[in-house]
Amino acid sequence: MVYRTRTNYSPKQRAEMWDRWQRGDSLNEIGRAFDRPSSSIFGQLSPTGGIRPAPRKRSCIALTLSEREEISRGLVARNSIREIATELNRSPSTISREIKRNGGYDTYRATQAEQAAWDRAHRPKRCKLACHPMLRHMVATKLKRNWSPKQISGWLKRTYPKQENKQVSHETIYRSLFIQARGVLKKELQLYLRSQRAIRRSKKHSLKKIGLGKITNAVSISERPASRFIELTNKHTQFLEAELSEKD
Numbered sequence: 001m002v003y004r005t006r007t008n009y010s011p012k013q014r015a016e017m018w019d020r021w022q023r024g025d026s027l028n029e030i031g032r033a034f035d036r037p038s039s040s041i042f043g044q045l046s047p048t049g050g051i052r053p054a055p056r057k058r059s060c061i062a063l064t065l066s067e068r069e070e071i072s073r074g075l076v077a078r079n080s081i082r083e084i085a086t087e088l089n090r091s092p093s094t095i096s097r098e099i100k101r102n103g104g105y106d107t108y109r110a111t112q113a114e115q116a117a118w119d120r121a122h123r124p125k126r127c128k129l130a131c132h133p134m135l136r137h138m139v140a141t142k143l144k145r146n147w148s149p150k151q152i153s154g155w156l157k158r159t160y161p162k163q164e165n166k167q168v169s170h171e172t173i174y175r176s177l178f179i180q181a182r183g184v185l186k187k188e189l190q191l192y193l194r195s196q197r198a199i200r201r202s203k204k205h206s207l208k209k210i211g212l213g214k215i216t217n218a219v220s221i222s223e224r225p226a227s228r229f230i231e232l233t234n235k236h237t238q239f240l241e242a243e244l245s246e247k248d
Helices: 013-022 025-036 038-048 065-076 081-088 092-100 108-122 134-142 149-158 170-178 187-192 203-209 224-248
Strands: none
Touching: 013 025, 013 038, 013 149, 025 038, 065 081, 065 092, 065 108, 081 092, 134 149, 134 187
């Protein structure tokens, strides 16, 4: 049996992968585009539950690489912390903390400090369900009763219209279920979802799966007017009655 080497996808390839996934392509279709098995694609998408991660952004008040390089040059020139801070128009305490957390005066390196700061900033923000245990308990209870996330979100809005801490969007519920790194809702609760899928799929995938994605100006049956549904039901009933009368 021949084993392939592990693929390290480039940022551009991962972006294309997510674009295809959001357009509704299956794992097999994406795998064929990259000449890789579907399991390889699943390994790239599953850590975030099939939900595209938001692009990382640096805080506007964080030190930049050029500032860290100035700090490094200042330390080599034996300048004081206050002199370096004045040069950068920063607080001396900011410069002092930066140096201490990245090796000290003798071993500070701008590139290493930049990477360390980027790594430290890679911490997920606590979501609403993590901050409100009572809300989390209500959501988990409703999921066990086979309520969908949309039903739960709507019920919470109607029941607690003026209490923001007792409301949550259906998207947040899905994210908390599929992104297990959040540690909010247990993975076992996924079993109560109607789709039973392992990762989140886009709406376009659902349309594509039932064929609507290939029909111009197609409208889902749930979005059609009630009068049209009644009309089709009556026609179907008339058709069945006609068949029965012919058999008699």
